[in-house]
Amino acid sequence: MYSVSVKDLSLSFGSVDVLKGLNIDIGEGEFLVLLGSSGCGKSTLLNCIAGLLDISDGQVFIKGKNVTWAEPSARGIGMVFQSYALYPQMSVEGNLSFGLKNAGLPRDEINRRVSRAAEILQIEPLLKRKPGALSGGQRQRVAIGRALVRDVDVFLFDEPLSNLDAKLRADLRVELKKLHRQLKNTMIYVTHDQIEAMTLADRIAIMRDGTIQQLADPDEIYNRPVNLYVADFIGSPAMNFMTGILGKKGVQVGDITIPVKGYKNTLEMNDGEIVVGVRPEHIATGKSLADAVFRAEVEVDLVEPMGADTLAWCKLAGFDMRFRVDGQMVLKEGDKIEIGLDPARMHFFDAKTEERL
Amino acid sequence: MVDTVMTEARGPKPQKAVTGPKIIIYTTLTLLAIYYLAPLYVMVVTSLKTMPEIRLGNVFSLPRDVTFAPWFKAWATACTGLNCDGLSRGFWNSVQILVPSVVISIVVASVNGYALSFWRFKGANVLFTILLFGAFIPYQVMLYPIVIILREIGLYGDVWGLVIVHSIFGMPILTLLFRNYFSSLPEELVKAARVDGAGFWRILIRILLPMSTPIVVVAIILQVTGIWNDFLFGVVYTRPDSYPMTVQLNNIVNSTFGEKEYNVNMAATILTGLVPLLVYFVSGKLFVRGIAAGAVKG
Numbered sequence: 001m002y003s004v005s006v007k008d009l010s011l012s013f014g015s016v017d018v019l020k021g022l023n024i025d026i027g028e029g030e031f032l033v034l035l036g037s038s039g040c041g042k043s044t045l046l047n048c049i050a051g052l053l054d055i056s057d058g059q060v061f062i063k064g065k066n067v068t069w070a071e072p073s074a075r076g077i078g079m080v081f082q083s084y085a086l087y088p089q090m091s092v093e094g095n096l097s098f099g100l101k102n103a104g105l106p107r108d109e110i111n112r113r114v115s116r117a118a119e120i121l122q123i124e125p126l127l128k129r130k131p132g133a134l135s136g137g138q139r140q141r142v143a144i145g146r147a148l149v150r151d152v153d154v155f156l157f158d159e160p161l162s163n164l165d166a167k168l169r170a171d172l173r174v175e176l177k178k179l180h181r182q183l184k185n186t187m188i189y190v191t192h193d194q195i196e197a198m199t200l201a202d203r204i205a206i207m208r209d210g211t212i213q214q215l216a217d218p219d220e221i222y223n224r225p226v227n228l229y230v231a232d233f234i235g236s237p238a239m240n241f242m243t244g245i246l247g248k249k250g251v252q253v254g255d256i257t258i259p260v261k262g263y264k265n266t267l268e269m270n271d272g273e274i275v276v277g278v279r280p281e282h283i284a285t286g287k288s289l290a291d292a293v294f295r296a297e298v299e300v301d302l303v304e305p306m307g308a309d310t311l312a313w314c315k316l317a318g319f320d321m322r323f324r325v326d327g328q329m330v331l332k333e334g335d336k337i338e339i340g341l342d343p344a345r346m347h348f349f350d351a352k353t354e355e356r357l
Numbered sequence: 358m359v360d361t362v363m364t365e366a367r368g369p370k371p372q373k374a375v376t377g378p379k380i381i382i383y384t385t386l387t388l389l390a391i392y393y394l395a396p397l398y399v400m401v402v403t404s405l406k407t408m409p410e411i412r413l414g415n416v417f418s419l420p421r422d423v424t425f426a427p428w429f430k431a432w433a434t435a436c437t438g439l440n441c442d443g444l445s446r447g448f449w450n451s452v453q454i455l456v457p458s459v460v461i462s463i464v465v466a467s468v469n470g471y472a473l474s475f476w477r478f479k480g481a482n483v484l485f486t487i488l489l490f491g492a493f494i495p496y497q498v499m500l501y502p503i504v505i506i507l508r509e510i511g512l513y514g515d516v517w518g519l520v521i522v523h524s525i526f527g528m529p530i531l532t533l534l535f536r537n538y539f540s541s542l543p544e545e546l547v548k549a550a551r552v553d554g555a556g557f558w559r560i561l562i563r564i565l566l567p568m569s570t571p572i573v574v575v576a577i578i579l580q581v582t583g584i585w586n587d588f589l590f591g592v593v594y595t596r597p598d599s600y601p602m603t604v605q606l607n608n609i610v611n612s613t614f615g616e617k618e619y620n621v622n623m624a625a626t627i628l629t630g631l632v633p634l635l636v637y638f639v640s641g642k643l644f645v646r647g648i649a650a651g652a653v654k655g
Contacts, residue, residue: 052548073554085545089567098563099553146553158545 001064003028003186004049004154009058011041011048011210018044019210021058029184033197036207037233042190045207046156049188050079063153073102075154078147082159084139086131092142093127096149117148120182137168144179157189161196173199194234198222206230228354231277231347237311240283242276242319243351251276251348254317259293262343265357273351280311283323284340292340300335312337404428404623411619427620431628435621437608438597444625447605450516451585451632454601457520459580462527463573469528470535471561475547485536492529500593507594514596522594523584531576538572539565574640582633602629 004026011019018041026032034042047053049060051072059068067075086095096117100110118124121141131139140160147155160176161169177200180187191197197204198218205215206229214226225231231239244253246267251258251274258276260267267274284292298314298321305311309327313320314337323339325331348357399416404427406420433443440446472478473485503522504513512518542565550560566573591601600608606629610622 047548050548050552052551071554072548072552077552079549079552081545081549083543083545085543085549087546087550087564089564098550098555102554102559146549150553 001028002026002061003030003063004188005059005061006045006049007059007061009045009048009060010056011044011053012056017210019048019055022210022212024205024212024215026186026188029186031180031187031189031200031202033201033204034188034190034207035192035194035197035204035233037192040207041210042192042207043158044210046158046188046190050077050156051075073099076152077154077156078150078152079156080140080143080147080158080160082162084131084143084163086139086142086146088131091128091130092123092134092145095131095142096127096145099146099150113149113151117145120148120179121145136164137172140164140172144176148183153186155185155187157187157191159190159192162191162193169193169196176200194236198234206233224356225347226356228275228277228349231349231356235279237280237322237324239277239279239347240319240321240323242317242321243273244276244317246274253319256296256317258341258343258346260343260348262293263346263348264344265348267348267357274357275349275351275354277347277349278321278341278345280322280324282342282345283321284342285323285325285337286329289338289340292342294341294343295338296340297336297338300331300333300337303331303333314339400623400627404620404627406620408616408618408620424620427618428624428628430618431609431621431625435609435625437605437612440597444602444605444609444628447600447602448628450595450599450605451602453516454519454523454591455581455584455632457517458523458527458584459577461520462524462531462580463576465524466528466531466576467535467566467569467573468561469532470537470539471565473532473536474539475544475560476557485532488529488532490529492533496526496589500589504593513594514599516595516599519590519594519601522590523580523587526590527580527583530579534572534576534579535569538569542568578636578640581636585632 002025004024006022006024009019009022010017022045024032034045036042044053048055049062051060051067051070055068059066061067062075062077072079087098090098093114096114097110100113105113114127115124118127121144123138123141123145126134126138126142131142134142140163143160157176161172164172173196180200189196189200198221201218203215203217204221206213206221208229214221214230216224221230221234225234228241232241242253242258244251244258246252246260247257249257250260253276289295296316298316300312300314302313303310304313305327307327309324310329310331311322312325312331313322315321316339321339331337349355350357402418402420403411403416405423405425407422407424407426410421431443432445434441435443469488473481507513507515507518507522512521546564547560550564555563585601586603587601588603588607591604592607595601595604606625609625
């Protein structure tokens, strides 16, 4: 039995189709991340699962029960919002117990659940405070606690870390991962941050224009993106692309030929253009050049030092390419450097359909 | 020369104590304050004078023998028509009209504004437009139709008839006020409350209204001053026994037997204006904050 199932889900606002016949099955205890740029419908999908938006077509099942017409509070979900959405006039304790009081739970049961959640999230000293007297990180803990006390099977997160500063975001990310390991609940997590997606997810659903482009585990998404959009979206800095024609010896890009021998799939010969993609971290320099099938000498146009590593820009066959080198390496603009490509770590896409070959 | 100035500059920029613009600003403000306060001064001074002293004609002079008799007369014994119990009757009538009108209009308008901003039902925008349109219809057009309506439902001349009229006429502007204020609150708050199992009323009462103090204060001030100062509806829809304070003030001032008692008239006028004045003094700061909060979004 799936924990959450979405069947043929569609949502239109007037003539605008926001979600177009989505199907997802989420397993018991799975951490699913909905990832996409703004406006792709990922938050809308989450709101539909929560029952906060009325859908145009399709069904939603939670724990095998059809909840398509059920109220949000009756679906067995807890939700955490980007803006925390804490009730400002209530203390932390009041915020945590509000839903339980609405459900008419007995006093001692409410106390038991609130203190358990407070203990898990380490917010016991804050229970008597108002949200206004809390820091951003503390507020988000309370918001998570509000979902926790509901004792539900499914947690929904709507960009919960986006309002926090970078350091806090990294800390809370780790805590969320630990929390998931401890609670083993099903979690659906919406974000536009690919680092969050890659680090937290069991599976990632990459969304675009109300459709799911690829639904797979992080490793698969990173190493075998199904199309150009996913390939471009995942990875920071983004993948390099070159357009060329597939020939007998390899892909002809401008005046160079990039070999394809070693690529996992056999590329069928056709006259159409194909797009060659290679991630900046998969371009070999220095010692690792030995394994590279293809080598070329390039001139460095621009250097972006980032501490741990340095990003260098160059031109290869007329296309802008960036590649990652060790941060300790001394590299200046105008330097000549030899780079290498390995077809096993490259990606090939049909230029017309944008699908992976 | 420029260089030395630049290197010496450090810390807060020195301010000149007296500058041309400052003199102009303060002079203008002082003159305007005097202009606005002079009538009030004349009223207070006159109300404390005896009639012989008033007849001397020194409008701005301070009273020689201070007397509070005019105030007592205005409040308790001045005659209007057959009643000789002063403004006190009108004051209590006005209170009886004011309190239920303010409460009803604010309660209904807050529910309206809440529904219009968070529970987008079909036709919500049309309804809101119609409601707003009501704010622009001149009262005079509706005077007589309302007389007929009140007569038909048996409330003509009754205090409650006036309460209903005030509540209805306060609705457009108050609904707009509450709708705009609620629109400025994060929608996720309502979503969170829905996940927590709170329904339409519980969200309003437990979550939103406790956050709405500034806008409720604005609504109270608008309604208290508006309803208290109303003359037209009061004189049309009530009978002499239940005239509000403003109508009674008019009747006292315009009663003509013997000489005009300026001191009593002044005292009566100040008494009538005390309630809105009090409301402004008590809640001036909250008023500004609330108006600003409602104006940010919408």
